[in-house]
Amino acid sequence: MYHSALKTSLCGMLGIEYPIIQAGMGFVARGELAGAVSAAGGLGTIGAGTMTGEELRQEIRTVRTITDKPFAVDILFSTVAGRNVAMFSKDVEDHIEVVFEEKVPVIASGLGNPGPIVERCHQAGMKVLSLTGNTKNAVRLANSGVDAIIAQGYDGGGHTGRVGSMTLLPATIDAVDIPVIAAGGIADGRGLAAALVMGAIGVWLGTRFIACSEAWGHDNYKRRIVEIDDEGTTRTRCFSGKPCRMIRNQTTAAWEESTLRDQLKPFPHQMAQVTEWLGEDPYMAGRRDGKTDIGALAAGQSSALIHDIKPAADIIAELMTQASTALSRLG
Ligand SMILES: Cc1cc2nc3c(=O)[nH]c(=O)nc-3n(C[C@H](O)[C@H](O)[C@H](O)COP(=O)(O)O)c2cc1C
Secondary structure (H helix, E strand, C coil), X not given: CCCHHHCCHHHHHHCCCCCEEECCCCCCCCHHHXXXXXXXXXXXXXXXXXXXHHHHHHHHHHHHHHCCCCEEEEEECCECCCCCCCCECHHHHHHHHHHHHCXXXXXXXXXXXXXXXXXXXXXXXXXXXXXXXXXXXXXXXXXXXXXXXXXXXXXCCEECCCCCHHHHHHHHHHHCCCCEEEECCCCCHHHHHHHHHCCCCCEEECHHHCCECCXXXXXXHHHXXXXXXXXXXXXXXXXXXXXXXXXXXXXXXXXXXXXXXXXXXXXXXXXXHHHHHXXXXXXXXXXXXXXXXXXXXXXXXXXXXXXCCECHHHHHHHHHHHHHHHHHHXX
C-alpha cells in the first residue's frame, strides 16, 4: 500500500495508477518500453522523433499487444521555417495523422508548440503535455491550451536548457495556472516525493528508463549509465548542434578541443558533420552498436542514482516504495 499523497490529480487526468511518466526518448522509447511502463501502472511514452509515420504506427500497435492501458506519443513539433508554428515539417504532419488515426490517448510535445492542434486533440479526447526548459516558454505553451507543462531542468538527459530542476519546477508552477510535471534529475522515489512536495502533480523520467530491460538500446549503453557518477555526463553541442546532455566519452572530449566547434552548423545539420568526422553515425554507434567510447549516448545527471538495469515494472514499484518511505518520514 503506497502513501496516499502519491495518488495525484495526474492519475485522474490520464487514467493511470501512479504519477510516473516514462519520457519520450529518441530510439530508446519504443512500443515495448512504453507498453511495459503503462502495464505497470505508469504512463509509457513512445518517442516518435526518430520514426517515420508508419514506424510510429507499428510501435503504437506493439503497445496495444502489451496493454490496453493509456500511453503517450512524444512528437518533436519542429517546423518548416523553424519559426512558423502553423507549418509543421512533413514528418511531424505524418506523426500527427497517425496519432489521430490510432486514437492515441495522450500526446507530448518535446520540442516546439503543439498549439495549432490542441483543439483538435481535445475534441478527440486526447490530453496534451508540453515540455519546457524555462518559464517564458511555459507561459507560451500554457496559453496554447495544453493540459499540463513538463518542466525539464538542466540536469536532464538529452536536449536540455540552462535552468536547474530545483529552481525551474517551483518557478514554472508560479508562472502558469495549469498543472506542472517535474523532469530532469529524478531517478528514485526521493525525487518523486520531492517533486510532489514542491507542487508537481507527477514526474517524467528519462534516464532511469534507459537502464531498463524493455528499453531499446545496446546493453553497453545501459551498463554505462549504471557505471558513471554525477560528473559522468556533459552538456554539449557536439552531436546535434543544440545543447544536449550526453555521457562523456572520447568524442565529447575531442569536440571540446576541436576547431570544428567554430564551424558549428545549426541543428539538425550538425549530425552530418559529426558523422563525417567519426566515419559513422554516432547515434547508431552508441545506442545500437554499444560503442560507448565514441557514440552519442544521451543521459542525465541522474545516472548517479541508477545502480541496476531492471524491468519497468520493478522500477515503478521501487519508485513508489521509496517515495512512500520519503513522504512518511515527513510525518
Ligand atoms: C536518450 C534520450 C533521448 C531523448 N529524446 C527525447 C525526445 O526524442 N523527445 C523529447 O521530448 N525528449 C527527449 N529526451 C528528454 C526526455 O524526454 C526527458 O525530458 C529527460 O530525459 C528527463 O531527464 P532525466 O533524463 O534526468 O530523467 C531524451 C532524453 C534521453 C536521455
